[in-house]
Amino acid sequence: MDYLWTPWRYAYITGTKGNQECVFCDKRDDKDDLSAWIVHRGKACYICLNAFPYTSGHVMVIPYDHLDELQKLSRDAAREMIELCQRTEKVLRSLYRPDGINLGMNIGAAAGAGVAGHIHMHVLPRWVADANFMTVVGETRVLPESLDITWKRMREAFAEQQ
Secondary structure (H helix, E strand, O other): OOOOOOHHHHHHHHOOOOOOOOHHHHHHHOOOHHHHOEEEEOOOEEEEEOOOOOOOOOEEEEEOOOOOOHHHOOHHHHHHHHHHHHHHHHHHHHHHOOOEEEEEOOOOHHHOOOOOOOOOEEEEEEOOOOOOHHHHOOOOOOOOOOHHHHHHHHHHHHHHHO
């Protein structure tokens, strides 16, 4: 049997980090964007690295409002969410040169949402044949850079777009 040790996930699994009522609300309220992995803050939404990414550059666009359904999001916040998705696509294409981009939202636990109570849009770069044997057979993701490096690169790219 193979073991993959991930001690950094302990706080997430045990709920010992933050109040755990909502991880996205905790991140929203965190004053240290690096520790929260927030790469950009807008007026109604922010962009945050996924703590358990499918690929390097996997981010989420998250409204500040704690809402469980897209239909509850204000028009202005929905507009900003899409605008931030467009900006994110531009940043990802520039930094990672992907073959494509996945953009999606899982609303509710039955739809696969990991955080079902707070809507969020996933945006991530994809490459032809990026599901290699490690992912398919080994059920393990191989990421070429740490989240701190991804955060720095993306933070700088968003700042340059201003």
